[in-house]
Amino acid sequence: MIAGLIQLLTGVQGRWQGCEPNSRQRIYFANHQSNLDAPVIWASLPPLLRAKTRPVAAKDYWEKGRLRQWLANDVFRVVLIERSGITVHNNPLTRTDEALDAGSSLILFPEGTRQQAEDSGMNLFKPGLWHLARKHPEVELIPVWLENLNRILPKGEFIPLPLLASVTFGAPLRLEAGENKPAFIARAQAAVAALEASGEVS
Amino acid sequence: MPRETQWIAAILLGLLTIATLIGAWMARRARPGNASVANLNQRTRSWWWMVALFIAAASLGRATSALLFCAVSFLAPREMLTLSPTRRGDHRTLAWVFFVITPVQYALVYRDWYGLFSIFVPVWAFLFIAIRCALGQDTRRYHERVAKIQWALMTCVYFISHAPALLDLRIAGFEGRNLNLLLFLTIVVQLSDILQYVWGKLIGRHPVVPRLSPKKTWEGLIGGAGSAALVGMALWWMTPFSPLAALLLSLAIVAAGFFGGLAMSAVKRDAGVKDWSHLIPGHGGMLDRIDPCASPRRCSST
Numbered sequence A: 001m002i003a004g005l006i007q008l009l010t011g012v013q014g015r016w017q018g019c020e021p022n023s024r025q026r027i028y029f030a031n032h033q034s035n036l037d038a039p040v041i042w043a044s045l046p047p048l049l050r051a052k053t054r055p056v057a058a059k060d061y062w063e064k065g066r067l068r069q070w071l072a073n074d075v076f077r078v079v080l081i082e083r084s085g086i087t088v089h090n091n092p093l094t095r096t097d098e099a100l101d102a103g104s105s106l107i108l109f110p111e112g113t114r115q116q117a118e119d120s121g122m123n124l125f126k127p128g129l130w131h132l133a134r135k136h137p138e139v140e141l142i143p144v145w146l147e148n149l150n151r152i153l154p155k156g157e158f159i160p161l162p163l164l165a166s167v168t169f170g171a172p173l174r175l176e177a178g179e180n181k182p183a184f185i186a187r188a189q190a191a192v193a194a195l196e197a198s199g200e201v202s
Numbered sequence B: 001m002p003r004e005t006q007w008i009a010a011i012l013l014g015l016l017t018i019a020t021l022i023g024a025w026m027a028r029r030a031r032p033g034n035a036s037v038a039n040l041n042q043r044t045r046s047w048w049w050m051v052a053l054f055i056a057a058a059s060l061g062r063a064t065s066a067l068l069f070c071a072v073s074f075l076a077p078r079e080m081l082t083l084s085p086t087r088r089g090d091h092r093t094l095a096w097v098f099f100v101i102t103p104v105q106y107a108l109v110y111r112d113w114y115g116l117f118s119i120f121v122p123v124w125a126f127l128f129i130a131i132r133c134a135l136g137q138d139t140r141r142y143h144e145r146v147a148k149i150q151w152a153l154m155t156c157v158y159f160i161s162h163a164p165a166l167l168d169l170r171i172a173g174f175e176g177r178n179l180n181l182l183l184f185l186t187i188v189v190q191l192s193d194i195l196q197y198v199w200g201k202l203i204g205r206h207p208v209v210p211r212l213s214p215k216k217t218w219e220g221l222i223g224g225a226g227s228a229a230l231v232g233m234a235l236w237w238m239t240p241f242s243p244l245a246a247l248l249l250s251l252a253i254v255a256a257g258f259f260g261g262l263a264m265s266a267v268k269r270d271a272g273v274k275d276w277s278h279l280i281p282g283h284g285g286m287l288d289r290i291d292p293c294a295s296p297r298r299c300s301s302t
Helices: A002-010 A037-044 A066-075 A092-101 A128-135 A181-194 B003-029 B035-060 B062-083 B088-110 B114-135 B142-159 B162-168 B179-203 B218-234 B243-271 B286-301
Strands: A014-016 A026-030 A053-058 A079-081 A105-108 A111-116 A123-125 A140-147 A166-169
Touching: A002 A037, A026 A037, A026 A128, A026 A181, A037 A053, A037 A105, A037 A140, A037 A166, A053 A092, A079 A092, A092 A105, A092 A128, A105 A128, A123 A181, A128 A181, A140 A181, B003 B035, B003 B179, B035 B062, B035 B179, B062 B088, B062 B142, B062 B162, B062 B243, B088 B114, B088 B142, B088 B162, B114 B142, B114 B162, B162 B179, B179 B218, B179 B243, B218 B243
Parallel strands: A014 A166, A026 A105, A026 A140, A053 A079, A053 A105
Antiparallel strands: A111 A123, A140 A166
16 A cells, blocks of 8 residues: 555656566665655565565665664664664664575665766765675666656655656676676666666656 | 536537447557557546536536546646646645645635635735745745746636536526536537547648647637537537527637636646646547636636
8 A cells, every 4th residue: 555655756767778577586676765765665666576576775764763773674664774883783784684594685775975976966876786796696776867856855855755766677697707896886887877868757 | 417418418428428439430440559449539538537527426416526527636746746746845836736725725716605715816826825835944946936827826726616607607597506507617628628529530621729739720729619618509509698699609618628628738748748637538638628617627617
């Protein structure tokens, strides 16, 4: 029902441009625009895939307040990771590894908060994706482009507007043999940015 | 439901059945993958849904028809505003447009408060939007952004809201049959749109406004508008008008529809798109279906 509400609000339909929706284990990685990002990707998946796909998000944000906790734990089953004070015991990669080992697919937003990438509106990706790709070579990496969510619910606003959003799924990416971290991360970021042109709402 | 309305509903369903049969026949004869036949059939299927929804809502009474058009007025501006780049500072203004101004306009229509609903959007909401955007303190392209929001409200909410308002028009000797007026207007507008397309496809040569809309031709316009107006005249028995008055009114409706459609084409072209969205299979967006209706609504209800 929540997925239906999100679809009604944003008119979102997944556009499967580089791949088909299927039940293979996947990591969807996308540009980050608003708090609705993960819910919108999640809602644009077919119900069967939705049930086994979990967003990865910041623990400090989703653990504030009853409503957020309920949404994070019971609705989206968010994989909560730490953003600060990272030690050996609460390494964010441990959580995501566990979720992948349990057979879930993940929704991930690899953008950092500091450095802007040169040619797109995105910030530079952080290297977590590379670590996951190396540890779980069987998992497909799907680039995803989100459009218009920054207008539907910009940061700091709490009333979402019923404008139209779009979610474009690109072709799966694989870690090439011997590909190093910066090269792979740059390629992943370029794959997301390349979907922008085709991701226009109309 | 008035007797005439039942007749019209029966005729429409009959026409749709014929269109569906012809479409099925063409699909069997055409080579597989013929895009225009597929599009035609998709359009016909969408028409079934739209006619069914319209008849159901209209026959259930004033409240449901107000609700149906309110839903249209919710879906249409989202298409328009999605394509008009507004800025971060407009977020709250847009929230007002969607969640306060639109419902209030329809509440006024439902309460039949003509004195207020006829000026609520063009005067009060018009000023409110300019002020609310100014309070957002973002002056970049301020004038343009304000105008875009005001336009979306006028075309998608204000004009469309006059359709259910037809149900409240008091005409001596026509009590209880106002639903016919709404149907008459809708049929003439939509038919004119379809017939202009058909005539244009068949014999269209000379574009009316080549740079704006190369597919709208004089032949299509005259043939389509003429035949739609004749159908309007033939439907005089469902209206309070004489056949001649029905013809003249149909011509006015068709002309308003054509020019309204042109203005909306210009907006689309400015935004660099062909259809407003992909909501209705084969037709494009909600606005693609209703943009020729927006301006006749206001004319015919005054």
